[in-house]
Amino acid sequence: MSIRLENIAKHFGNTQALEPVNLDICEGELVGLLGPSGSGKTTLLRIIAGLESADRTSQPSRIMFGERDVTQVHVRDRRIGFVFQHYALFRHMSVYDNVAFGLTVMPKKERPSNGEIRARVFRLLEMVKLEHLAKRYPAQLSGGQQQRVSLARALAVKPDVLLLDEPFGALDAKVRQDLRRWLRRLHSELNFTSVFVTHDQEEALELSDRVVVMSNGRIEQIDAPDTLYHSPKNRFVFEFLGDVNHLEGSVNNGVLTCGDAYLHVDLSNGPEELLLRPHEVRLAEQASDTCHLPVVVTAISPVGAEVRVELEADWLAKPWLATVRHADFERLAMKRGQRLFAHPRQWHRFEEEPQNTARQTRAA
Numbered sequence: 001m002s003i004r005l006e007n008i009a010k011h012f013g014n015t016q017a018l019e020p021v022n023l024d025i026c027e028g029e030l031v032g033l034l035g036p037s038g039s040g041k042t043t044l045l046r047i048i049a050g051l052e053s054a055d056r057t058s059q060p061s062r063i064m065f066g067e068r069d070v071t072q073v074h075v076r077d078r079r080i081g082f083v084f085q086h087y088a089l090f091r092h093m094s095v096y097d098n099v100a101f102g103l104t105v106m107p108k109k110e111r112p113s114n115g116e117i118r119a120r121v122f123r124l125l126e127m128v129k130l131e132h133l134a135k136r137y138p139a140q141l142s143g144g145q146q147q148r149v150s151l152a153r154a155l156a157v158k159p160d161v162l163l164l165d166e167p168f169g170a171l172d173a174k175v176r177q178d179l180r181r182w183l184r185r186l187h188s189e190l191n192f193t194s195v196f197v198t199h200d201q202e203e204a205l206e207l208s209d210r211v212v213v214m215s216n217g218r219i220e221q222i223d224a225p226d227t228l229y230h231s232p233k234n235r236f237v238f239e240f241l242g243d244v245n246h247l248e249g250s251v252n253n254g255v256l257t258c259g260d261a262y263l264h265v266d267l268s269n270g271p272e273e274l275l276l277r278p279h280e281v282r283l284a285e286q287a288s289d290t291c292h293l294p295v296v297v298t299a300i301s302p303v304g305a306e307v308r309v310e311l312e313a314d315w316l317a318k319p320w321l322a323t324v325r326h327a328d329f330e331r332l333a334m335k336r337g338q339r340l341f342a343h344p345r346q347w348h349r350f351e352e353e354p355q356n357t358a359r360q361t362r363a364a
């Protein structure tokens, strides 16, 4: 079921939670709403659900589910499944009864037979690998298991659209990772359309077919994760999507200087700020004629595919983060307190323009 939002805005008193927003979600898509606290993600999700209504403005607003105009349709009749951060399971009901609940309360005409309900519930419990816990009560399950029951319960009624509000927010990192995999798998097996809210960049980039980046009630960019990461439309998106190192200084005759550090750049004279991702910082024992950025290693985290190294220097207002291959880490025999030189592989800059921000990426 595709979703189309046309001119959806929302005020709460004087607070503009959403500026007029347009959004098209394709059938079968898994879309993440990503943004900092207060950016309007939950408000947008609640409007899609019908839990909140959009402002009435001079321009008409509309919410379409496929060919169905649901703008005035009650939440109950929108055929939506919900999963919330705080497991809203019925505590006095078994896992089985929780998953079956939505089916048992259907009007008689639509309600499947008891046999069909049983088959559907067990099929879903099997999919989330909880069939052996069908008789347990929510209090006897871990947080991750409870969220899997929530997912199965939401899907039992075969919703057209699944809406998830920070579904994994209350769980620890490992369980979050597992649950993301569940959701991805259920999504491709059952092929429903999902919209989920998160403020976790990694979660949004890993799970979504497309990510909607929001700030201050506005949609900043809608794109597939790799496009978003490699071609952010503005500085906000660039900074929000990952760690960023800042190199601030003043350019004079093609040299950006900051304290005793300098970097040759092909930019006009004046103040400048260059931005670099951690993987764009190469570390070496020597400076070069065109790049002299002395740093001291202050912290090392060797966990993962690459080593994360924190760097400080007098000329830096905030420490830098560099990701280094394990082989390079060993070759440089890196340790805390070591003096090295940073070499940008490439850098980015955003020029503030009245209407927009222009981005440049240059190999160093």
Ligand SMILES: Nc1ncnc2c1ncn2[C@@H]1O[C@H](COP(=O)(O)OP(=O)(O)OP(=O)(O)O)[C@@H](O)[C@H]1O
Residues within 6 Å of the ligand: 012, 013, 015, 016, 017, 035, 036, 037, 038, 039, 040, 041, 042, 043, 044, 199
């Ligand atoms: N019921 C409400 N009454 C008044 N203001 C509200 C209400 N709900 C949301 N807001 C305001 O609207 C703005 C957007 O809130 P919203 O909850 O949509 O943001 P969010 O991006 O989901 O944030 P978070 O990640 O913290 O949940 C915020 O400024 C918030 O304070």
